[in-house]
Amino acid sequence: MRMHKKRIARYGTALICAFGVALSSMPVHAEDIKSLENKTSNLQDQLDGINQDMVEISDKIAETEAQIEESNNEVFRLEASLQISRNNEEKQYENMKSRIKYMYENGSESMISMLLSADSMADLLNKADFVQNVTEYDRDMLENLVKVREGIETQEDDLKSQQTELADLKEQLNSEQAELQAKADATSTDLATFNAQLQAARDAKAKEEEAAKQKAAEAAANTTTSSNKNNSSSSNTNSGSNSSSNSNSGSNSGTNHGNYVIPSGGLTPSKGRIWFNGHSETYYSQKVLPGGGLAIPGRHIASDGTIRDKDNYIVVASDDYPKGTVVQTSLGAGKVYDSGSGKGNIDLYTDW
Structure with a gap:
């Protein structure tokens, strides 16, 4: 519970x-x-x-x-x-x-x-x-x-x-x-x-x-x-709580969240929104918004729980950049596949 x-x-x-x-x-x-x-x-x-x-x-x-x-x-x-x-x-x-x-x-x-x-x-x-x-x-x-x-x-x-x-x-x-x-x-x-x-x-x-x-x-x-x-x-x-506890206790490089290890200092589910590189960052989960119409080549889930394409770019949404633009996020390089995030903000697509 x-x-x-x-x-x-x-x-x-x-x-x-x-x-x-x-x-x-x-x-x-x-x-x-x-x-x-x-x-x-x-x-x-x-x-x-x-x-x-x-x-x-x-x-x-x-x-x-x-x-x-x-x-x-x-x-x-x-x-x-x-x-x-x-x-x-x-x-x-x-x-x-x-x-x-x-x-x-x-x-x-x-x-x-x-x-x-x-x-x-x-x-x-x-x-x-x-x-x-x-x-x-x-x-x-x-x-x-x-x-x-x-x-x-x-x-x-x-x-x-x-x-x-x-x-x-x-x-x-x-x-x-x-x-x-x-x-x-x-x-x-x-x-x-x-x-x-x-x-x-x-x-x-x-x-x-x-x-x-x-x-x-x-x-x-x-x-x-x-x-x-x-x-x-x-x-x-x-x-499976005992095994998860052991996994969490053994991780020093970031924050464990379920099956994903998220690097410290970046966007996390608990923070929800941060400021990075002159813009705000939020995330939207594929569990809430499946995003079937985004046509992401090589779509997969990375170890940090972000949704990435075949080139390992994080899938992001932005109203400030045209689709296909590569932008830097707190969790690594991302590529714009969607819009509707609002001016001055970037949404990271995740599995959180």
């Missing part, structure tokens, strides 16, 4: 260790998930802000292009008006030259004839004023046409200067838009990366929770089975 109670205590210790490892890994994942959620939320806010800025820039570019188009149309109109004004100026100038030439060539006779034909002093003065008015009219018309032309040219110069400013503004806005687009692309890439990491972390957490539940369920189910087996074998254990 004493051996039976010890075995139950060992199975209970292993079960508690398994729960402890699984639960200790979950807060780490929870913190990782929270951090990634904060990062993705911040990046999404940044991306929304950048997109809003891009909308505003696009509106400004469209407004500037409309102003440029309107300015171009106004320049075309002014150029047409300027051409008409120049034509009128040239025509008025030619007419004035013709009248002046006529007056110089025929001025004396024509002027004397026109004045002598006057009926009265008032008529004479009117005809003299007429000649003077014709000359002043030509001069005034030409001056007005020159002023109109100069005014149109000034407007055209102002519009062309405005066009240059609008073109510079559009170039600046296009440059800002390109910078925002590059920033948006980089932010989108970062957001996609962190979203993928967040989903991976959530999947890993769900997998660990499921593995912990399955492991606990298997341990609970097999504890009862192992207890029944131990009851049936308790009489055999008692009958």
